[in-house]
Amino acid sequence: MNDMSSVTPRSILHVDMDAFYVSVEMRRHPELVGRPVVVGGSGARGVVAAANYEARRFGVFSAMSSSKARRLCPEAVFLSGDHPLYAEVSRQVLDIFADFTPHIEPIALDEAFLDVSGSRNLFGDGASIGHLIRNRITDELDLPSSVGVATSKFIAKLASKRAKPIVTVTGVRPGPGVLEVAPGTELEFLHPLPIQALWGVGPVTFTKLERIGVRRVGDLVDLGRAALEVAVGRSVGRHLFDLANGIDHRTVESTRDVKSISHEETFAHDITDRESMRIEVVRLADAVASRLRRHGSAARTIHLKVRFANFESITRSITPGPPVSSAPALVRALDEILDVIDPSPGIRLVGVGVSGFVEPVEQMSLLDLTDEDGRRSTADTDREWSPASSAVDRIRDRFGHDAINPASVLRDRGPSPGSRPWGPDETAESADPEAV
Helix, strand or coil: CCCCCCCCCEEEEEEEEEHHHHHHHHHHCHHHCCCCEEECCCCCCCCEEEEEEHHCCCCCCCCHHHHHHHHHCCCEEEEEECHHHHHHHHHHHHHHHHCCCCCCCEEEECEEEEHHHHHHHHCHHHHHHHHHHHHHHHHHHHEEEEEEEEECCCHHHHHHHHCCCCEEECCCCCCCCCECCCCCCCHHHCCCCCCCCCCCHHHCCCCCCCCCCEEHHHHHHCCCHHHHHHCCCHHHHHHHHHHHCCCCCCCCEEEEEEECCEEEEEEEEEEEHHHHHHHHHHHHHHHHHHHHHHCEEEEEEEEEEEECCCEEEEEECCCHHHHHHHHHHHHHHHHHHCCCCCCCCCCCEEEEEEEEEEEECCCCCCCCCCCCCECCCCCHHHHHHHHHHHHHHHHHHHHHHHCCCCCHHHHCCCCCCCCCCCCHHHHHCCCCCCCC
16 A cells, blocks of 8 residues: 555655764764764763764663763763754754755745745656765755655654664764665655654653564554554554555645744752742743844743652643733743742752733823733733843844843843753863852
8 A cells, every 4th residue: 555656756855964963062072083972961960962973872862861971881972062052063064955946845944845846847756855865964064964855754854864874883874875765665664663763652652552462663564454453442553544544635835934042051059938930930031032133033932841859740830811022021931930940949940931922003092001910911011121122132133142131130140041052061060059
């Protein structure tokens, strides 16, 4: 059963940068070539963002805690990372893609889908285009990448993974770099793969399938749709059965609207008092509001995330009424939530986010809207701060983000929100927590 019999099959590419963050770092640290290198928070509360293939030999992978990574690979070199640089290099990679097709769907900074079906008359077949793109990334940016070529997004992504360098107990050897799954060979490629290769097979679904003897994609097809739907549910069963038969009609989406904006920070030392918690919320809200205005939007819903010292997390949301875009208005809305959170058990992480984007509209109020405590409403706060927010944006555009900051955070200015997305490093953890 194969649904890929069209007269002119699509040519879909999945381009995935190899250990992207580490590879960018290796360009400016060539002395580290051949050594295990990890990008992420180096402290006990840090998280691995990326590991090169030399580190992966020891079982170090992204999303692993940095403390576990150190135990597995004591000789690994930890780098704290430079997210703005990675974003800039990602834009350079996208510029190369744009020379081959306008149909580009970025998935993250380090990967994207490309539909090159309309580019074959200019540049050759999908595999040829994959080689051209990969060579340009190597020649112009001095970075490694892997490319999967197929008739669907699902197969192309699986192919790019098989094109990557191969880690063995004796070392790292190059992969094919570009791997094409030719039209008509999708099932031959798919069926020997483990069922974890299918999107949607998480730990729970895997356990259910393993219990009934399904370990390979081909086993799932042999089981049949009806039995599969009984085992894992109708919706999931239908989805997995289609994928196992190579059916994926999704198109490359050239425009992907931003749905939310958020910043969060893991602290080197737990916060235990309300004032410090609110200062961190002010810092994060300022960064979120700045990005929100650059997006040309206001937000209807505001989110607060708090993770306590025992790793228990809570997430709260509030929709204050008219959409807002200034940091004081975000904080004003979150005050209602902050008032009922007790920080005394210790808080290790705080996050602020916004969603429900609309075009900003300034509405005049005929009333002096205050709450029962005499505080200004969120809408009035946002309107009053609109001119100041515009001035702040202009100053930052000219002199950089750190040129101006909320007064309440100046006495204890940590790194800019988002500059340590993978947790504090060892320097931060060893600092005096009482220092001002």
